[in-house]
Amino acid sequence: EAGVAQSPRYKIIEKRQSVAFWCNPISGHATLYWYQQILGQGPKLLIQFQNNGVVDDSQLPKDRFSAERLKGVDSTLKIQPAKLEDSAVYLCASSRQDVYEQYFGPGTRLTVT
Amino acid sequence: EDQVTQSPEALRLQEGESSSLNCSYTVSGLRGLFWYRQDPGKGPEFLFTLYSAGEEKEKERLKATLTKKESFLHITAPKPEDSATYLCAVQPNTGNQFYFGTGTSLTVIP
Numbered sequence: 001e002a003g004v005a006q007s008p009r010y011k012i013i014e015k016r017q018s019v020a021f022w023c024n025p026i027s028g029h030a031t032l033y034w035y036q037q038i039l040g041q042g043p044k045l046l047i048q049f050q051n052n053g054v055v056d057d058s059q060l061p062k063d064r065f066s067a068e069r070l071k072g073v074d075s076t077l078k079i080q081p082a083k084l085e086d087s088a089v090y091l092c093a094s095s096r097q098d099v100y101e102q103y104f105g106p107g108t109r110l111t112v113t
Numbered sequence: 114e115d116q117v118t119q120s121p122e123a124l125r126l127q128e129g130e131s132s133s134l135n136c137s138y139t140v141s142g143l144r145g146l147f148w149y150r151q152d153p154g155k156g157p158e159f160l161f162t163l164y165s166a167g168e169e170k171e172k173e174r175l176k177a178t179l180t181k182k183e184s185f186l187h188i189t190a191p192k193p194e195d196s197a198t199y200l201c202a203v204q205p206n207t208g209n210q211f212y213f214g215t216g217t218s219l220t221v222i223p
Protein backbone atom coordinates (compact mmCIF):
# COMPACT_ATOMS: atom_id res chain seq x y z
CA GLU A 1 0.00 0.00 0.00
CA ALA A 2 1.42 3.36 -1.01
CA GLY A 3 1.99 5.86 1.76
CA VAL A 4 1.12 9.54 1.98
CA ALA A 5 2.80 11.49 -0.80
CA GLN A 6 3.87 15.11 -0.52
CA SER A 7 5.55 17.55 -2.87
CA PRO A 8 7.76 19.39 -3.11
CA ARG A 9 10.17 18.01 -0.50
CA TYR A 10 12.04 21.28 -0.16
CA LYS A 11 11.17 24.88 -0.96
CA ILE A 12 13.06 28.13 -0.43
CA ILE A 13 11.22 31.42 -0.93
CA GLU A 14 11.62 35.04 0.05
CA LYS A 15 9.30 36.67 2.55
CA ARG A 16 6.07 38.05 1.08
CA GLN A 17 6.14 35.43 -1.70
CA SER A 18 3.50 32.74 -1.96
CA VAL A 19 3.96 28.95 -1.85
CA ALA A 20 1.79 25.87 -2.20
CA PHE A 21 2.21 22.33 -0.95
CA TRP A 22 0.48 19.24 -2.29
CA CYS A 23 -0.60 16.07 -0.50
CA ASN A 24 -2.01 12.77 -1.75
CA PRO A 25 -3.30 10.64 1.15
CA ILE A 26 -3.43 6.87 1.45
CA SER A 27 -6.16 5.46 -0.77
CA GLY A 28 -9.45 5.16 1.08
CA HIS A 29 -8.49 7.44 3.95
CA ALA A 30 -11.32 9.90 4.52
CA THR A 31 -9.53 12.17 6.99
CA LEU A 32 -6.61 14.40 6.02
CA TYR A 33 -4.51 16.60 8.28
CA TRP A 34 -1.98 19.38 7.72
CA TYR A 35 0.59 20.02 10.44
CA GLN A 36 3.35 22.59 10.92
CA GLN A 37 6.50 21.37 12.67
CA ILE A 38 8.99 24.01 13.68
CA LEU A 39 12.51 22.76 14.40
CA GLY A 40 12.75 21.24 17.87
CA GLN A 41 8.98 21.22 18.41
CA GLY A 42 6.19 18.72 17.99
CA PRO A 43 3.78 18.97 15.06
CA LYS A 44 1.00 21.55 15.39
CA LEU A 45 -2.31 20.75 13.71
CA LEU A 46 -3.32 23.45 11.25
CA ILE A 47 -6.38 21.98 9.58
CA GLN A 48 -8.31 18.72 9.43
CA PHE A 49 -10.57 17.58 6.59
CA GLN A 50 -13.20 14.84 6.65
CA ASN A 51 -13.77 14.00 3.00
CA ASN A 52 -14.34 17.44 1.43
CA GLY A 53 -15.33 19.29 4.58
CA VAL A 54 -13.24 21.12 7.18
CA VAL A 55 -13.51 19.53 10.63
CA ASP A 56 -11.11 21.82 12.49
CA ASP A 57 -9.09 24.84 11.40
CA SER A 58 -8.87 26.60 14.75
CA GLN A 59 -5.08 26.94 14.59
CA LEU A 60 -4.82 27.91 10.93
CA PRO A 61 -3.64 31.54 10.46
CA LYS A 62 -6.43 32.33 8.06
CA ASP A 63 -5.09 35.74 7.08
CA ARG A 64 -2.26 34.05 5.19
CA PHE A 65 -2.88 30.30 5.12
CA SER A 66 -5.53 28.50 3.09
CA ALA A 67 -6.19 24.87 2.31
CA GLU A 68 -8.57 22.91 0.16
CA ARG A 69 -9.35 19.29 -0.51
CA LEU A 70 -11.04 18.75 -3.81
CA LYS A 71 -13.10 15.60 -4.45
CA GLY A 72 -12.15 14.28 -1.01
CA VAL A 73 -8.72 13.08 -2.12
CA ASP A 74 -5.74 15.37 -2.80
CA SER A 75 -5.17 18.53 -0.82
CA THR A 76 -3.18 21.72 -1.18
CA LEU A 77 -1.98 24.10 1.53
CA LYS A 78 -1.08 27.64 0.49
CA ILE A 79 0.74 30.44 2.25
CA GLN A 80 0.37 33.97 0.91
CA PRO A 81 2.29 36.07 1.80
CA ALA A 82 4.96 34.09 3.62
CA LYS A 83 6.72 35.38 6.73
CA LEU A 84 10.08 34.39 8.19
CA GLU A 85 8.32 32.57 11.05
CA ASP A 86 6.63 30.25 8.55
CA SER A 87 9.94 28.41 8.09
CA ALA A 88 9.11 24.87 9.17
CA VAL A 89 8.34 21.38 7.93
CA TYR A 90 4.76 21.01 6.70
CA LEU A 91 3.46 17.52 7.28
CA CYS A 92 0.41 15.91 5.75
CA ALA A 93 -1.23 12.91 7.40
CA SER A 94 -4.27 10.77 6.71
CA SER A 95 -6.40 8.28 8.61
CA ARG A 96 -9.40 6.05 8.09
CA GLN A 97 -12.72 7.53 9.07
CA ASP A 98 -13.31 5.19 11.98
CA VAL A 99 -9.91 5.23 13.67
CA TYR A 100 -7.56 7.95 14.84
CA GLU A 101 -4.14 6.54 13.96
CA GLN A 102 -2.54 8.94 11.53
CA TYR A 103 -0.07 8.06 8.80
CA PHE A 104 2.31 10.84 7.88
CA GLY A 105 4.01 11.81 4.67
CA PRO A 106 7.69 12.80 4.51
CA GLY A 107 6.92 16.51 4.80
CA THR A 108 7.91 19.65 2.90
CA ARG A 109 10.72 21.68 4.40
CA LEU A 110 10.02 25.38 3.81
CA THR A 111 12.68 28.02 4.30
CA VAL A 112 11.60 31.66 4.13
CA THR A 113 14.47 34.13 3.69
CA GLU B 114 -5.59 24.57 28.79
CA ASP B 115 -4.81 21.28 27.08
CA GLN B 116 -1.12 20.47 27.35
CA VAL B 117 1.37 17.67 26.68
CA THR B 118 4.83 17.51 28.29
CA GLN B 119 7.48 14.94 27.46
CA SER B 120 10.56 14.09 29.47
CA PRO B 121 13.44 13.81 29.28
CA GLU B 122 14.18 15.99 26.26
CA ALA B 123 17.11 13.77 25.35
CA LEU B 124 18.26 10.34 26.48
CA ARG B 125 21.44 8.44 25.72
CA LEU B 126 21.48 4.71 26.46
CA GLN B 127 23.97 1.96 26.00
CA GLU B 128 22.76 -0.89 23.83
CA GLY B 129 20.79 -3.24 26.08
CA GLU B 130 20.17 -0.61 28.79
CA SER B 131 16.40 -0.44 29.37
CA SER B 132 14.65 2.82 30.23
CA SER B 133 11.36 4.71 30.06
CA LEU B 134 10.13 7.88 28.40
CA ASN B 135 7.40 9.95 30.01
CA CYS B 136 4.44 11.82 28.55
CA SER B 137 2.29 13.79 30.98
CA TYR B 138 -0.90 15.42 29.78
CA THR B 139 -3.53 17.84 30.94
CA VAL B 140 -6.83 17.57 29.11
CA SER B 141 -10.41 17.86 30.26
CA GLY B 142 -11.10 14.36 29.00
CA LEU B 143 -9.04 11.95 26.94
CA ARG B 144 -10.26 10.41 23.69
CA GLY B 145 -6.88 8.87 22.85
CA LEU B 146 -3.13 9.04 23.49
CA PHE B 147 -0.74 8.26 20.65
CA TRP B 148 2.95 7.42 20.43
CA TYR B 149 4.94 8.08 17.28
CA ARG B 150 8.55 7.60 16.26
CA GLN B 151 10.23 10.22 14.07
CA ASP B 152 13.52 9.70 12.27
CA PRO B 153 15.49 12.72 10.99
CA GLY B 154 14.05 14.13 7.79
CA LYS B 155 10.97 11.91 7.92
CA GLY B 156 7.39 12.17 9.04
CA PRO B 157 6.27 10.58 12.31
CA GLU B 158 5.58 6.85 12.22
CA PHE B 159 2.62 5.54 14.21
CA LEU B 160 3.44 3.18 17.10
CA PHE B 161 0.53 2.88 19.57
CA THR B 162 -2.87 4.21 20.54
CA LEU B 163 -4.07 4.02 24.17
CA TYR B 164 -7.61 4.91 25.17
CA SER B 165 -8.09 4.28 28.88
CA ALA B 166 -6.12 4.17 32.11
CA GLY B 167 -4.56 0.78 32.74
CA GLU B 168 -4.24 -0.05 29.06
CA GLU B 169 -0.92 -1.44 27.79
CA LYS B 170 0.35 -2.20 24.29
CA GLU B 171 3.55 -3.85 23.12
CA LYS B 172 5.52 -3.99 19.91
CA GLU B 173 8.93 -5.66 19.79
CA ARG B 174 11.09 -3.87 22.40
CA LEU B 175 8.52 -1.15 23.08
CA LYS B 176 5.71 -1.15 25.62
CA ALA B 177 3.32 1.74 26.17
CA THR B 178 1.25 2.20 29.33
CA LEU B 179 -1.37 4.76 30.34
CA THR B 180 -2.58 6.27 33.60
CA LYS B 181 -5.04 9.10 34.16
CA LYS B 182 -2.29 11.71 33.98
CA GLU B 183 0.62 10.22 32.05
CA SER B 184 1.88 7.61 29.69
CA PHE B 185 5.18 5.76 29.65
CA LEU B 186 7.02 4.27 26.72
CA HIS B 187 9.25 1.52 28.06
CA ILE B 188 12.17 0.42 25.91
CA THR B 189 13.60 -2.97 26.79
CA ALA B 190 17.15 -3.88 25.71
CA PRO B 191 17.32 -1.13 23.08
CA LYS B 192 19.35 -1.43 19.90
CA PRO B 193 21.04 1.36 17.89
CA GLU B 194 18.21 1.20 15.36
CA ASP B 195 15.82 2.38 18.09
CA SER B 196 17.54 5.77 17.99
CA ALA B 197 14.92 8.36 17.00
CA THR B 198 12.69 11.06 18.45
CA TYR B 199 9.62 9.66 20.19
CA LEU B 200 6.55 11.87 20.10
CA CYS B 201 3.45 11.68 22.25
CA ALA B 202 0.11 13.18 21.18
CA VAL B 203 -3.28 13.44 22.86
CA GLN B 204 -6.74 13.97 21.49
CA PRO B 205 -9.22 15.46 23.97
CA ASN B 206 -12.75 14.09 23.93
CA THR B 207 -14.12 17.54 23.07
CA GLY B 208 -13.33 19.03 19.67
CA ASN B 209 -11.08 17.56 17.01
CA GLN B 210 -7.63 18.85 17.96
CA PHE B 211 -4.51 16.74 18.43
CA TYR B 212 -1.77 18.08 20.72
CA PHE B 213 1.80 16.84 20.34
CA GLY B 214 4.60 17.07 22.87
CA THR B 215 8.05 18.25 21.86
CA GLY B 216 9.43 14.72 21.89
CA THR B 217 12.27 12.76 23.49
CA SER B 218 15.38 12.32 21.39
CA LEU B 219 16.73 8.83 22.06
CA THR B 220 20.27 7.80 21.15
CA VAL B 221 21.31 4.18 21.65
CA ILE B 222 25.07 3.69 21.64
CA PRO B 223 26.49 0.35 20.43
